[in-house]
Amino acid sequence: DxxxxxxxxxxxxxxxxxxxxxxKPISGHDYLFWYRQTMMRGLExxxxxxxxxxxxxxxxxxxxxxxxxxxxSFSTLKIQxxxxxxxxxxFCASTHSGSFYEQYFGPGTRLTVT
Amino acid sequence: xxxxxxxxxxxxxxxxxxxxxNCSFTDSAIYNLQWFRQDPGKGLTxxxxxxxxxxxxxxxxxxxxxxxxxxxSTLYIAASQPGDSxxxxxxxxxxxxxxxxxxxxxGGTRVxxxx
Numbered sequence: 001d002x003x004x005x006x007x008x009x010x011x012x013x014x015x016x017x018x019x020x021x022x023x024k025p026i027s028g029h030d031y032l033f034w035y036r037q038t039m040m041r042g043l044e045x046x047x048x049x050x051x052x053x054x055x056x057x058x059x060x061x062x063x064x065x066x067x068x069x070x071x072x073s074f075s076t077l078k079i080q081x082x083x084x085x086x087x088x089x090x091f092c093a094s095t096h097s098g099s100f101y102e103q104y105f106g107p108g109t110r111l112t113v114t
Numbered sequence: 115x116x117x118x119x120x121x122x123x124x125x126x127x128x129x130x131x132x133x134x135x136n137c138s139f140t141d142s143a144i145y146n147l148q149w150f151r152q153d154p155g156k157g158l159t160x161x162x163x164x165x166x167x168x169x170x171x172x173x174x175x176x177x178x179x180x181x182x183x184x185x186x187s188t189l190y191i192a193a194s195q196p197g198d199s200x201x202x203x204x205x206x207x208x209x210x211x212x213x214x215x216x217x218x219x220x221g222g223t224r225v226x227x228x229x
Contacts, residue, residue, distance in 0.1 A: 033217075043203070043219040056216065091157060100146055100165055101207060103217060105158040 004106035006092050012112045018080040021109045024073055025094030033103065034067055034077050035091040043091075049075065082113045116141045120204060120220035128228050133191040135223045137204035142185050144206040148217065149178050149189050152201045161202075162189070166209070194227045201225070 005024040013019055025032045033048040047057040052069045060067070064083070069075040079086055092106045117140045127133060137147075146165045150158040162178045164171045164187065170179040175192040187204055201224045205217035 042221050045216060045218075048216065093158075100163060102146075102148065102160055102163045104160060105150075107157040110155075 004092055004094055004104055006090075006106035006109050008109060009107065010110050010112075012114065013082055014114055015083055016081045017113075018078065019082045019086075019111060019113075021077040021090050021092075021111070023075045023077070023092030023106060025075070025092070026104055027073070029094035029096045029104075030072070031095045031101070032069060032075050033093040033095075034075070035093065035105075036088045037091060037108070038088045046077070079111075082111075084113045087111055087113050116206060116208065116218040118204060118206065118218050118220035120202075120223050122223060123221065124224040124226075126226040126228065127194055129194060129196060131194055131227075133189075133194050133198070133225060133227075135189040135191075135202050135204075135225070137187040137189070137220055139185045139187075139204075139206045139218075139220075141206075141208070142182050143209040144182060145209050147178075147180055147187050147204060147206040149176075149187075150203045150205065152203060152222070154200075158203065194225075196227050196229050199225055199227050 007022045030051050034046040035043050037043045046059045047067045049069045067077045089108045089110050091108045093103045095101045095103045119138045121136050144166050148163045149161045151161050152158050162171045164180045177190045180187045201222040203222040205219045207217050
């Protein structure tokens, strides 16, 4: 399996612009997670889905952030409008109950908002 | 709310020495605990997963122990090599399976193995 795939790997944008991050989970996994990593706050869970349904979005920092999972093989995290403090590395991870919920992470998207 | 602490925050050892990385968590009602490795600028790689019913898990030179009642896990890396240089993170998940293994991460231990 190719593992969790994320795109783009790097994104540089100007403040106020819309940013869309993409994730393809491992085939057969029914849970998908979005995390954000910064030096100040470490790794934080933003939102997770089970069978394409959002279960817990309590980590989403503001209404500017939204996430969707239209099918089992694709998810997006959107920031609109973006701000410099959104600069971070965003990770996607997936898992399934058959593996005792062991999570597998993608390579991440490094977002820089100027 | 689960809180995870990893001590030390950084560790530097000569090649060949054994590494001991500590992880403590405040809520002992966990389903499992994962140890990850993160190389600079890279994603997280799962090293070991210990189920709450297990006391330890081994993979090659890596051994992880779990003492759920005291809220502690330890990762041992035997005969360290320069290639082991990375940041190591632990992450317990809650007992409630419906949470789908919602992980809480520690701040990590940054390891440098000097040749």
